[in-house]
Amino acid sequence: MNDFPLPGNVWKTTDEGNKARWRSFRDLYAGVPSGQRFDIETLKAITGYPGPDGDGVMANGAIFNSEGQLQQTTAADSTVQSILMDMSTMELWIHFTPPTAPRARPALRPTYRKIANPIY
Secondary structure (H helix, E strand, O other): OOOOOOOOOHHHHHOHHHHHHHHHHHHHHHOOOOOOOOOHHHHHHHHOOOOOOOOOOHHHOOOOOEOHHHHOOOOOOEOOEEEEEEOOOOEEEEEEOOOOOOOOOOOOOOOOEEEOOOOO
């Protein structure tokens, strides 16, 4: 999650959209069967979750938020990066969303790309 509420950041913990995102995050992790390994595909599915309606709206529980460009001219309210690392294999997967034209809609799901690890 790109949301790290710290003491004093009251809006982070009281904002309804953030609450819905955190509920989705907890529910998706809780839905993984006990003992199942969290592989990179499971992590991609969780971090790329566009919400129960598939619309990417944070207030609807989207973890991967895609609503920023609908009303604004910047992607400030959209997920512009998502980075995953599998610590068991040291695989790094990224998704970056470039700034888009006004009134364009960001991606509803991330397009992760594996980054070659120069160490291995």
